Amino acid sequence: MDYITIAVQLIVGLSILNVWLIQYNKNTQWRGGDATTIKEEFAAYGLPVWSLYVIGFLKVTLAIALICGIWFSELIKPAAIGLAVLLTGSILMHLKINDPLKKSLPAFLFLVLCLLLIFVL
Template identity: 25%
Template sequence: MSILSIVLQVILGLGFLMFGFMKFGSKQMVEGFKNYGYPGAFRVFTGLIEVIAGVLVIAGIWSEGFAAWGGLLIVVTMIGAIMTHIKINDQLKQMLMPIILLILGLVVLLINYGSLFE
């Protein structure tokens, strides 16, 4: 496993754990999802997916297959986030973080791709 992948996994893992847990009750996240037009259950579901992705990429430090699956979850989740920002006509600067996270998740996925189906 490359040092680049490990560094990205730690950054993504901690970030996705933090933001995933925030989706369970943070006032800012509750208001954000209302603004997006999504129900509270979808906010909680999204938080759960983000926590799982965070755990997987961190566990991927020891098992590359977990890193690949976590990277895939991050990519899919960030595509959804970007589509949401497009749906509500946000400016590019509001999409910048999901775009960056999409790219970082894609890098982790590609580095560990060979372990995806092991």
């Protein structure tokens, strides 16, 4: 079970870091509305600019905490809970603007993985 838990932590943590640190200004098929960057995506959701920085900081911090949980297991559940809340918000934003369900798939997948870390692993 330990290897599965570590794999899930790395998948979620590294994926979120990829989105927020590497893909930040890049167009992907998962962006909300017609956005080509995260900043445009938050605008499409009708969110204020400051929320981009708050949510980005929280997601990056929690992703790092989730990865650090490999060595400090007490970080896993709080990080997974925080990410689960934020990922639920991501899904709700896609639904708010009537995005195709496909665009919510990454957030939904990572939410499920966080819920596994919280309740199963």
